[in-house]
Amino acid sequence: MVLFAMGLVLSSTALAQDKVDLTLKADFVNEYIWRGLKLGDVAVQPTFGVGYKGLSLTAWGSYGLSNKDDVKEFDLTIGYTTGGLNIGITDYWFSEGLDPDGRYFKYGAHGTNHLFEANIGYDFSSLRGFAIPVVLQWYTNFAGNDGTNKSGKRAYSSYFEASVPFRLATVDWTATVGAVPYATTTYGTSGFAVTNLSLRATKDIRVTDSFSIPVFGQLTGNPCSQKAYLVLGFTLQP
Numbered sequence: 001m002v003l004f005a006m007g008l009v010l011s012s013t014a015l016a017q018d019k020v021d022l023t024l025k026a027d028f029v030n031e032y033i034w035r036g037l038k039l040g041d042v043a044v045q046p047t048f049g050v051g052y053k054g055l056s057l058t059a060w061g062s063y064g065l066s067n068k069d070d071v072k073e074f075d076l077t078i079g080y081t082t083g084g085l086n087i088g089i090t091d092y093w094f095s096e097g098l099d100p101d102g103r104y105f106k107y108g109a110h111g112t113n114h115l116f117e118a119n120i121g122y123d124f125s126s127l128r129g130f131a132i133p134v135v136l137q138w139y140t141n142f143a144g145n146d147g148t149n150k151s152g153k154r155a156y157s158s159y160f161e162a163s164v165p166f167r168l169a170t171v172d173w174t175a176t177v178g179a180v181p182y183a184t185t186t187y188g189t190s191g192f193a194v195t196n197l198s199l200r201a202t203k204d205i206r207v208t209d210s211f212s213i214p215v216f217g218q219l220t221g222n223p224c225s226q227k228a229y230l231v232l233g234f235t236l237q238p
Contacts, residue, residue, distance in 0.1 A: 084126030147186030
C-alpha cells in the first residue's frame with residue numbers, strides 16, 4: 001500500500017508536467033530465468049512505467065503461457081536515478097506463498113505473498129575516464145515472505161551483481177556475474193555462492209521503416225545449483 005500511495009503521488013505530479021517518460025511493452029520468453037533461478041516456462045512479461053526527472057514507477061508481471069502451474073507475478077517498483085546512482089524499492093507479489101488463497105491485498109507479516117526489496121546501484125560509465133562501463137547493483141529483502149537462514153530466522157536475503165554492456169558485430173551484449181553473500185532459502189544457498197553467470201545479446205529486427213522488434217538470447221549458468229539455461233525471446237513495444 002505504501003508503494004501504491006507513493007505511485008499515485010508520483011503519477012499525479014508527473015502527469016502535470018510537460019515531459020513524461022512512458023514505457024509500455026511486453027516480453028515473450030521461452031523460460032523465465034531470474035538471477036540464475038528458473039521461475040517458469042514460456043511466459044509473457046508486460047511492463048508499464050511512468051517517469052519524470054529521475055523518479056519512476058514501474059509495474060511488471062509474468063504470466064505463464066504453457067504451464068498452468070507456473071506462479072503468476074506482479075511487481076511494483078518505485079525508483080530514483082541521478083547521474084550514475086540509482087535506488088529503489090520493489091513490492092513483489094506471487095500467486096503462491098504464505099497465503100493459500102493468493103490474495104493480493106493481504107499484508108500480514110506471517111501470511112502474505114508479498115516480498116519487499118530495497119536496491120542501490122551505480123553505473124560507472126557515467127564517470128569520465130572510467131575504462132570499463134561496469135554497473136554494480138545490490139538488493140536486500142527487508143519485509144514480507146522472505147527466506148530463512150541456517151538458524152531458521154529471517155535471512156534478509158541479498159543478491160549483488162556486476163554487469164558490463166558492450167557492442168560487438170552490430171549486436172548489443174551484456175555480461176553479468178551475480179552472487180548471494182550468505183545462506184538463504186530464497187536463493188537455495190548455504191553460504192556465499194555465485195548463482196548467475198550470464199551473457200545476453202539483443203538485436204533489433206527491422207519490420208518496416210518505422211517499426212522493429214528487439215530479439216534477444218541469453219545464456220545463463222548457475223554454479224551453485226549446477227543448472228544452465230538458454231533463453232530466447234522478443235519484445236513488442238509501440
